Amino acid sequence: MEETRKKIIDAATEVFSEYGFFRAPTHLVAMRAGVSKGLIFWYFKDKDELILEVARKALPAEVISSCLEKDIAGKDLLRCIAESYISKYTDPKMRNLLLHSLSASSHYEPLAELLRKTCGELLQRATIKVFGELNTKNIVKMRVLLGALMCYSINKPRELSEKEYIEEVLSLIYESSNK
Known part of the structure; x- marks a missing residue:
C-alpha cells in the first residue's frame, strides 16, 4: 500500500x-x-x-529541518542549509515545484500556511542555533540566506562556482555578525 x-x-x-x-x-x-x-x-x-x-516536499522546510537535526550550529549550520538547498533545487522538478508553490501561495491559503511555518518558526529555530539569539537583524540574515539560495537555484551565476557562491554568502551573513 x-x-x-x-x-x-x-x-x-x-x-x-x-x-x-x-x-x-x-x-x-x-x-x-x-x-x-x-x-x-x-x-x-x-x-x-x-x-x-x-x-510540502517541494518547500525548503525539510532542508532546514534535516540540518537542524544534526549536531551543528553557527556557520556549519548555515553551510548545511546552503549546500542542501542548492542540491535539492538542482533537480528541475523540485525547482519548478518551489516556484509553483511560491506563486500559488498568494491565493491558496494552505500553501501560504506552509510557507509561514518555514519562514516563521523553523527559520527562528535555525536563527537561534546559528547566531545564539533571536532578534530582527539575525532573522533578516536568515531570510537573506534563503533569498540568495533561491536566486542561485533559479539563475546560477556563471562567474562563481557553487562552492565560491556559498562561501561568499556565508561570509556576508555570518562574519558580518562577528564584527
Whole structure:
C-alpha cells in the first residue's frame, strides 16, 4: 500500500512540476502512476490534499529541518542549509515545484500556511542555533540566506562556482555578525 502511495506522489510531483498545481489533470497523475483515478482518491481525500503533500516536499522546510537535526550550529549550520538547498533545487522538478508553490501561495491559503511555518518558526529555530539569539537583524540574515539560495537555484551565476557562491554568502551573513 505504501508503495502505491509513493507512486502517486512521485507521479504528482512530475505532473505538477510540468503543469502547475491547479492546471495539472488528475487523470494524468493516475496514468503516470499506473493507477486508476479513483485509487488516487483512496489515498488522498481530494486534489488539495495531494497538492499539499507534494508542496510540502517541494518547500525548503525539510532542508532546514534535516540540518537542524544534526549536531551543528553557527556557520556549519548555515553551510548545511546552503549546500542542501542548492542540491535539492538542482533537480528541475523540485525547482519548478518551489516556484509553483511560491506563486500559488498568494491565493491558496494552505500553501501560504506552509510557507509561514518555514519562514516563521523553523527559520527562528535555525536563527537561534546559528547566531545564539533571536532578534530582527539575525532573522533578516536568515531570510537573506534563503533569498540568495533561491536566486542561485533559479539563475546560477556563471562567474562563481557553487562552492565560491556559498562561501561568499556565508561570509556576508555570518562574519558580518562577528564584527
